[in-house]
Amino acid sequence: MEHYYQQEIECAPREEILKIQDRKLVEQVKHVWENVPYYRKKMEEKGLTPDDIKGVEDLHKLPFLSKYDLREAYPYGLLGVPLKDCVRIHSTSGTTGKRVVAFYTQGDVDLWEDCCARAIMATGCTEDDVCQVSYGYGLFTGGAGLHGGSHKVGCLTIPMSSGNTERQIMFIQDLNATLICCTPSYAAYLGESMKEMGLKPEDIPLKAGIFGAEAWSEEMRRDIEKTLGIKAFDIYGLTELSGPGVAFECSAQNGMHINEDHFIAEIIDPETEEVLPEGTQGELVFTAIDKKAFPMMRYRTRDVCTLHRVKCSCGRTFVKMEKPKGRTDDMLIIRGVNVFPSQIEAVLLENGYQANYQIIVDRINNNDTFDVHVEMTPEMFTDNVAEISKRQNDLVAGLKSMLGIKAKVTLVAPKSITRSEGKAVRVIDRRKI
Amino acid sequence: MAVKQLSIFLENKPGKMNEMTEVLAENGIDMRALSVGETEGFGIVRVIAADPYAAATVLKDAGYINKLTSVVIVEIPNVPGGLNKVLKIFTEEKINIEYIYALSGERTTEKACMIFRVSDHRAAEAALTRAGIKVLTQEDVAEL
Structure with missing residues (x-):
């Protein structure tokens, strides 16, 4: 049986959601015009006033916000309410320069936690479940978001945070955790650790997991589902937009429903900034239509993905986003070819390795070097040098056919690649261009 | 063994x-x-x-x-032709050798001990034993 946290919204007819979006967008534009001079200026530069935005059909007229604006306006420039009305901040590491600091009113926290509660119930969990939150707590949104959502659902919440793998497994076993929330790389790591401890999937009570905050592939999903004996659900979000829960996966496990009563999604061509029709791949852009403290208008996520508005077997009517194919800023251009880390992950899993890898790119004598370090696993190790070398060559061939360029593959010792407790460092780009 | x-x-x-x-x-x-x-x-x-x-x-x-x-450890007299005799047996039995290295220790002064990783260690042991060549056991190794 499908469970919902707010069925009347999650399964509402499209026209009803559109009506909500129209109303909230008009209000939000007014709110931003009056309270965020930084964005008002951008609107004025385009000759816009709030009167020009009468509903979702006018959204495309509004100016974009990007990581650049977050840096420019740091820390208070995009704040939409007086600081005394804010109750919390969260922060995320930017790839370069300043961190992103996002502000929340109590209302903003509430709607965020509602989104996470929807994600939890979409996995089939209810107040009868025990939810172990193994995302990091603190400035990172992962811990707080799922923690709040778990409370709203009424699960017994274990605020575990990340790290201390043996204690994680002990709590799962002793307190009968049925749902775990963490990064996919940490879930894979937990699975490996369980194997090392001699535990089988049936030895632990987990039945579902919500994994997000970093890119992962379908192969990795199958891997995690097998080693932990669970159903693995994807979740999407950004600190700029509140955190995890902007979109979440349902029992169909083939894309994430966007919480459209709070966020309007668009897909644009990252070069021309034109809005693309649904079903076309492009850069994902979000407008938060009822978050007051940090109202992101047409925020460019840098995530490359596709939206699909199709009837879903779960009954929800929210539009579905595909798992992002990569980030426009994660995307590496090596020897002129676009390379997404997720493609490398897929080849590794296909060849029997685990997704523990690191890409190292450098430029030597004006040529890009492309090294992929892959952790050896007990399954792939034999006493025979020739056999290991053959498997290594198969991997090089697999990468070549996926990417079109040749990588140098180095096999490294297990657990030697920085990862596991937080986000994995997948890419080291040493090129100075 | x-x-x-x-x-x-x-x-x-x-x-x-x-x-x-x-x-x-x-x-x-x-x-x-x-x-x-x-x-x-x-x-x-x-x-x-x-x-x-x-x-x-x-x-x-x-x-x-x-x-x-599994490897086969063979005791070989430390004289010219010692190793040759062992290899001949492998050749006759069509046993392929992946790699060879030597055992260290006091025992190696009079008799050398060579470690063989072969395609079929059971066949190798049987043939060597038939030829009267000593093949070391796990216990022998522990006692060295």
Whole structure:
């Protein structure tokens, strides 16, 4: 049986959601015009006033916000309410320069936690479940978001945070955790650790997991589902937009429903900034239509993905986003070819390795070097040098056919690649261009 | 009666072998022989230990990927033609040799001990025994 946290919204007819979006967008534009001079200026530069935005059909007229604006306006420039009305901040590491600091009113926290509660119930969990939150707590949104959502659902919440793998497994076993929330790389790591401890999937009570905050592939999903004996659900979000829960996966496990009563999604061509029709791949852009403290208008996520508005077997009517194919800023251009880390992950899993890898790119004598370090696993190790070398060559061939360029593959010792407790460092780009 | 050899995955980088021997030293693991099969990026270290199971356990606990493989250890008279005699038997039996290395220790002064990784260790042992050549057991290795 499908469970919902707010069925009347999650399964509402499209026209009803559109009506909500129209109303909230008009209000939000007014709110931003009056309270965020930084964005008002951008609107004025385009000759816009709030009167020009009468509903979702006018959204495309509004100016974009990007990581650049977050840096420019740091820390208070995009704040939409007086600081005394804010109750919390969260922060995320930017790839370069300043961190992103996002502000929340109590209302903003509430709607965020509602989104996470929807994600939890979409996995089939209810107040009868025990939810172990193994995302990091603190400035990172992962811990707080799922923690709040778990409370709203009424699960017994274990605020575990990340790290201390043996204690994680002990709590799962002793307190009968049925749902775990963490990064996919940490879930894979937990699975490996369980194997090392001699535990089988049936030895632990987990039945579902919500994994997000970093890119992962379908192969990795199958891997995690097998080693932990669970159903693995994807979740999407950004600190700029509140955190995890902007979109979440349902029992169909083939894309994430966007919480459209709070966020309007668009897909644009990252070069021309034109809005693309649904079903076309492009850069994902979000407008938060009822978050007051940090109202992101047409925020460019840098995530490359596709939206699909199709009837879903779960009954929800929210539009579905595909798992992002990569980030426009994660995307590496090596020897002129676009390379997404997720493609490398897929080849590794296909060849029997685990997704523990690191890409190292450098430029030597004006040529890009492309090294992929892959952790050896007990399954792939034999006493025979020739056999290991053959498997290594198969991997090089697999990468070549996926990417079109040749990588140098180095096999490294297990657990030697920085990862596991937080986000994995997948890419080291040493090129100075 | 084949002897268990420990094969360990190591990165081919300065200090990696030493880190591994440190683990063995700390745990009082006594080695009888060691050899390395290397490539540019990684190496397989092969170890004959007095107690291969104890060695495998301490290495696994320290995070090293390792496997136990069967090898044949042959006692060869330390005279010209000694090894040739053993290899002839392998040739006759069509047994392929993947690699060979030598055992260290006092015993090797009069009689050399060579370690063979072969395509069929059972056939090799049987043929050597028929020819009156001594093949070492796990107990022999422990007592060396």
